Amino acid sequence: LWAFLRNIAASVLVALVIPLAMAWAFISMRVFGFSANLMSLGALDFGLLVDASVVVVENVMRKRGEKGDGEGEGGAADADADEDAEVARGRIRDAVQEVARPVLFGIAIIVAVYIPILALQGTEGRMFRPMAFTVVAAILGSLVLALTFVPAAASHVLRNAREVHTPGFEKARAGYRNFLSQAVGRPGAVFGVAVLLFVASLVAGGRLGTEFMPRLDEGSVLVQGLRLPSTALDEGTAYSGALERALIGLPEVRVAVSKLGRPDLATEAMGTYESDTYVVLEPKGEWRSGGKDALLSAMDSALQEVPGLGYAFTQPIQMRLDEAETGITTDVGVKIFGEDADLLADLAGRVERILSTIPGAADVRVTAAARVKELRVRVDREALARYGLAAADVGHQVEMALGSSVATRVVDGPRRIDVVVRVPGGNGIDPVLMARLPIANGPDGLVSLGTVAELHVAESPEAFAHEGGQRMVVVGANIRGRDVGSFVEEASSILGQRISLPSGYRFEWGGQYRNQQSAMQRLTILVPVAILAIYLLLFGTFGTIRQALLIMLNVPFAVVGGVAALWLTGLNLSTSALIGFIAVFGIAVLNGVVLVSYINQLRQEGSALVDAVLDGAAVRLRPVLMTALAASLGFVPMAISTSPGAELQRPLATVVIGGLLAATMLTLVVLPTLYLWVERRIGQDTAVPGA
Structure with a gap:
């Protein structure tokens, strides 16, 4: 601020808007029940909060400078330093009124583009609605302060402050004016270059990778271990110990602790043949080169030495969120819907083999399709009739023998203790042993189970998963070294070519890809709504279609820079990046509003069209650069941060x-050039829109 204003009081006055606007935002959050967290406060840009105040203060100082010829480093005039207080207040009031309309509509446009974000649903809604609300509240507070507090304070501390014409900036302003005078004479070339850049950005944008959200690095790893469902508890414990020893051997691993099964959580039940191993890592500075991907590859190589162990890598919080949101703990999952369990298992195996061959696939595994042995008991009803037994009698005796029902109760004072009886080896699957189970046949007789029933061993699915009332099997996979969108596109094409599904069976992608598709579909509606809101507010500001459309050119200009920034930094096009595009549309339009409003004002005051364009652009160079640079610099900490959670904010900040x-x-060159070209051909004989 000081670099442009060269006035300490003016810089401090503008900076004071930041804490006051933040206080406004915090009060609003408290009233409407929003908490202060990474997402609600992470996208607040201090530069954006001072945009309106910068325009107001700059215009106040410029108006003061027009009243005298003297210049001073502190901004005080020599000839009229003791300007009457009443005259100073009137001048400040006129200066504020001059920019109040464009500032008001400019801030309204920024607010308008954030409003559609409040309509997001699902995971993306829970993440970005608090951010949108906080930004809107803070910006509205900054607007009120810019039009009330700043003028009131300026009448005391900036009464004699004037615009300082530093040699360096004045030289840059003169150079810009000369360059612009050349550009306005070649509108075809200027517009052609702008169109070429926009088309290039669209082509580059189509080649960007896509994903739902950047992967949040929690600083730890969770290894989901999977063994055969028939694995005994002791054997599972041995497997977990081998898994921990393999991981502890890596220098980046500090602690590895396993947990077998989750019987205490009914909503996330997990058998004892499954385990979660929590891996605590050393600080990132001690990791090998290549970062998290290289570390996971090293873990993968270490765990391959443990025979009979299936595993997948995730993170503790991520795993819980994925289970709660989609039920799939890997990055993506192919859901196979159908009725026949054997056919589903066969299809799942084929899908698993195909996915394993696609570049980028890791930890490919089938869930809810493992087959286990079971002992089936089929009663012989003729034999039951001969012995006077019912099927329920046989079922009850079998349940008791397996310890599945209460045989009697022991009374211990007020306590009632259930007692179960289990035959030796009841946990095993031995039809010969179970055939000897005695079944009570009246008060004096016994008959073996094998006499009244046929026993045999068969295989069946360990569990049946359902969604929407349909049976399904899931083939999950993590993705490394490429984006989710291109992986799913390639996998879908290959699966469609190699697997022909029977009638009544279908594939459906789940996991993060499902969230990505849901967010993209909703944003395809919200982005046009935001652009339409910008246009309607611009039309309300200028009252003409041509100038509203002219300023709308800032939107494709912003797309050019946003796509270029993503491409240069190697980031994917995610929901966070798309929210950044929505935000930057409104911020970019603000400069166009300020510039065109002043050009219109000069024309109303009698300036010729060409002079109004050149002079207006030159005069507004300082506030345009200040607002753009202040807003951009405010996002720099988010763009370069490496602290926990920075992955979510980085694409948004980079795009902005x-x-x-x-x-x-592009606004400083293309907008004045096209303004002159359009007004010469369309608006020369019409009234100048109100400033």
């Missing part, structure tokens, strides 16, 4: 920075 820088540069 790139979009603002590109939109500002």
Whole structure:
């Protein structure tokens, strides 16, 4: 701020808006029940909060400078330093009124583009609605402060402050004016370059990788271990010990602790043949080169030495969220729907083999399709009739023998203790042993189970998973080294070519890809709504279709910079990045509103069209650069942060920075050039829109 204003009081006054606007936002969050957390406060840009105040203060100082010829480093005039207080207040009031309308509509546009974000649903809604609310509350607070507090304070501390014309900036302003005078004479070339850049950004955007959200690095790893369902508890414990020893051998691993089964959580039941191994890592500075992907590859190599162990890598919080949200703990999952369990198992095996061959696939495994042995008892009803038994009698005796029902109760004072009886070896699957089970036949007789029933061993699915009332099997996979969107696109094509599904069977992608598709579908509605809101507010500001559409050119300019920033930084196009595009659309349009409003004002005051365009652009160069740079710099900490949670904010900040820088540069050249071209051909004989 000081670099442009060269006035300490003016810089401090603008900076004071930040804590006051934040206080406004915190009060609003308390009233509407939003908590302060990474997502609600992470996207707050201090530069954005001072945009309106920067425009107001700059115009106040510029108006003061027009009243005298003297210049001073502190901004005080020589000839009229003791300007009457009443005159100063009137001048400040006029200066504020001059920019109040464009500032009001500019901030309204920024607010309008955040409003559709409040309509997001699902995971993306829970993540970004608090952010949108906080930003809207803070911006509205900054607007109120810019139009009330800042003018009131300026009448005391900036009464004699004037715009400082530093040689360096004035030289840059003169150079810009000369360059612009050349550009307005070649509108075809200027517009052609802008269109070429926009088309190039669309082509580059189509080649960007896509994902739902950047993977949040929790700083730890969770290894989901899977053994055969028939694995005994002692054997499972031995497997977990081998898994822990394999991981502890890596220098990046500090602690590895396993937990077998989850019988205490009815909503997330897990057998004792499954385990969760929590791996606590050393600080990132001690990791090998290549980061988290290289570390997971090393873990993968170490665990391959443990025979008979299936495993997948995830993170503790991520695993819980994925289970609660989609039921799939891997990055993506192919859901296979059908009725026949054997056919589903066969299809799942074929899908698993195909996915394992696709580049980027890791930890491919079939869930809810493992087959286990079971002992089936089929009663002989003729034999039951001969012995006077019912099927229920046989079933009850079998349950008691397996310890599945209460045989009697022991009374211990007020306590009633259930007692179960289990035959030796009852946990095993031995039809010969179970055939000897005695069944009570009246008060004096016994008959063996094998006499009245046929026993045999068979295989059946360990468990049946259902969704929407349909039976399904899931083939899950994690993705490394590529984006989710391209992986699913390639996998879908290959599966469609190699597997022909019978009638009544279908594939459906789940996991993070499902969230991504849901978010993209909703954003395809919200982005046009945001653009339409921008246009309607622009039309309300200027009252003409041509100038509203002219300023709308800032939107494709912002796309150019946003896509270029993602491409240069190697980031994927995620929901976070798309929210960044929505945000930058409104911020970029603000500069266009300020610029065109002043050009219209100069024309109303009698300036010729060409002079109004050149002079207006030159005069507004300082506030346009200040607002754009302040907003961009406010997002820099988010773009370069490496702290926990920074992965979620980085794409949003990167898009806003790139979009603002590109939109500002193109706005300063393309917008004045097209304004002159359009007004010469369409608006020369019409009334100048109100400033």
